Amino acid sequence: MRPSTALLRLLTVPSHAAGLRADRFLLAQVSIPPPLLFKLLRKRAITQVLPEGQSQRLQGSDRVQAGMQIHIPSDLVTSSTEKSPDQSQHRQSFAAQRLPMLFENDALAVLQKPQGLACQGGTNVKYSIDDMLGDLSPDYRLVHRLDRDTTGALVVAKSRLAAAALTAAFRDRAVSKRYIALLQGVPEETHGTISRPLLNTGTMTTVISATDDERRAQMAKPAVTKYRVLRSGALGNKEVSIVELDILTGRKHQIRAHCAQALGCPVFGDHKYSSAEPTSDSMYLHLFEISVPVTVKAPFPASWAPVFKKLNVPLKCN
Numbered sequence: 001m002r003p004s005t006a007l008l009r010l011l012t013v014p015s016h017a018a019g020l021r022a023d024r025f026l027l028a029q030v031s032i033p034p035p036l037l038f039k040l041l042r043k044r045a046i047t048q049v050l051p052e053g054q055s056q057r058l059q060g061s062d063r064v065q066a067g068m069q070i071h072i073p074s075d076l077v078t079s080s081t082e083k084s085p086d087q088s089q090h091r092q093s094f095a096a097q098r099l100p101m102l103f104e105n106d107a108l109a110v111l112q113k114p115q116g117l118a119c120q121g122g123t124n125v126k127y128s129i130d131d132m133l134g135d136l137s138p139d140y141r142l143v144h145r146l147d148r149d150t151t152g153a154l155v156v157a158k159s160r161l162a163a164a165a166l167t168a169a170f171r172d173r174a175v176s177k178r179y180i181a182l183l184q185g186v187p188e189e190t191h192g193t194i195s196r197p198l199l200n201t202g203t204m205t206t207v208i209s210a211t212d213d214e215r216r217a218q219m220a221k222p223a224v225t226k227y228r229v230l231r232s233g234a235l236g237n238k239e240v241s242i243v244e245l246d247i248l249t250g251r252k253h254q255i256r257a258h259c260a261q262a263l264g265c266p267v268f269g270d271h272k273y274s275s276a277e278p279t280s281d282s283m284y285l286h287l288f289e290i291s292v293p294v295t296v297k298a299p300f301p302a303s304w305a306p307v308f309k310k311l312n313v314p315l316k317c318n
Contacts, residue, residue, distance in 0.1 A: 009074040010049065015066040019160060022070075023060030027121070030072070034121055040073070047071045099129075102153060103296045107162040108143075110296045113154040115282060115303075119145040129154070143167050144175075147253065149269075152179070152287030153298040166292065170250070176291040179245040179255060180230075180300070182284035182307060183265040184276060186241040191228040194258045198223040198251045204272070205253040207261040224248040225258045233311045240268060242313060244288075255285060 017025050026037055026046065038060060040046050047055040048062075049069040058070060100112040111129075118125045119142055133140040133156060143157050143166040155175075157163035169175050197208040197220035208220040225247050232241040243265075247254050256273045260266035266274035269283040282303055289297045300308070308314065 008071045011070045011072055013064045013066055013068040013070070017064060018066040019063055021060060022058050022062045022064050025064050026070070026072070045073060099132075102298055103294065105294075106158065108158055108166060108292065109140075109156045110290065110292070110298075111154045111156060112298055113146055113151055113287075115149050115151050115301065118148045119154070144170050144250075146287060147256075147283075147285075149283040150285045150287065151298075151301050153290040153296055154287075155290065155292055169292070173248065173250075176289075176295075177247060177287060178289040179247070180286050180288045181243050181245060181255065181259065182268040182304075183241045183243050183259055183263070184268050184274060185239055185265040186232045187227065187229055187243070187263045187265055192226075194223075194225040194227065194262045196223060196258065196262050197221060198254060198257055200252045205251065205257040207257055221251055222249060223251045223254050223258065225254060227259075227263070231311055231313050235307065235310060240307075240311070241265065242308075242311060 011026075011029060013025065017028075023034075023037065023041065026041075027034060030037060037046075041058060041060050044057050046058055047070070048058045049071055050056050055071060064070075099114070101109055102112055103110040113119075113129070118128045120130045121128050130142055133142065139159050141157050141160075141163045143155050143163055146152065146154055155166060157166050166175075197217070199206045199208055199216055199220040208217055212220075225245055227246075228244045230242045230244055232239065234240070243259075245255055245259075251257075253273070256267055256270055260270070260273035266276070267283055267285050269280035270285070271283075282301070284304065284307070286300055286304075287298060288300070289295060
């Protein structure tokens with residue numbers, strides 16, 4: 001059942017938001033989780049008001065235009081000065097980090113992503129890089145993602161045209177990415193290619209083997225990861241290795257699943273894909289170099305310094 005007009009508020013789209021997806025625009029205006037917003041859109045609890053006064057269904061993928069009027073349940077509207085204390089605290093904390101700008105031109109920027117900061121909203125995410133970009137400019141948008149605990153180079157488009165071009169480049173594998181990871185253990189071969197399909201179940205990604213049933217094999221997607229061992233040694237009583245990785249496909253958790261399940265060497269500090277007792281609060285996976293097509297290198301986190309020192313590896317970009 002649709003809310004009565006007495007329970008609705010009218011939002012007017014400002015000129016600076018013109019061209020945004022409706023769901024992206026609305027997420028900046030309301031204080032509810034994205035899944036609930038999407039549900040309200042599906043159930044037509046949020047509608048566009050036509051010039052004649054009639055209501056028309058608004059879909060998340062629709063593009064809003066300057067002056068467009070949108071009816072939304074009044075208890076969902078949050079002005080920019082009415083953010084919850086939690087969200088305000090996260091915004092201030094985020095702003096204090098001031099993500100380093102590694103490269104910038106008229107079309108794109110490459111940021112240095114720290115550990116523990118999610119690229120997009122989700123469960124237990126109060127403020128994300130996507131939120132920050134929306135605060136900076138309605139035209140800024142992510143064109144790829146890194147896991148919350150993965151560090152390194154993150155590319156942001158500065159216009160819709162640039163976003164379309166960069167998204168196509170990532171989709172067509174025209175962007176070169178080099179990762180550096182610290183692994184638990186040492187791969188048997190010093191270099192190689194892992195070509196094993198991956199099945200993502202929502203929370204985990206699993207390498208598909210020849211013994212898996214046909215249904216799971218059909219649902220899996222091809223995944224290819226190249227690796228090269230750069231250095232190996234010991235941390236305490238544990239054997240570890242520093243490995244360079246290049247992914248030729250872009251599956252969720254691809255490196256983490258391939259290293260843990262195909263190589264038998266999980267990423268150090270990856271509690272999701274390792275059964276070992278946690279010995280670190282950091283996950284040692286870093287997007288070290290990206291070419292878009294300009295090549296940008298991201299410095300390693302300072303927290304990696306003790307590990308690199310013990311393995312006699314300089315903490316610098318090469």
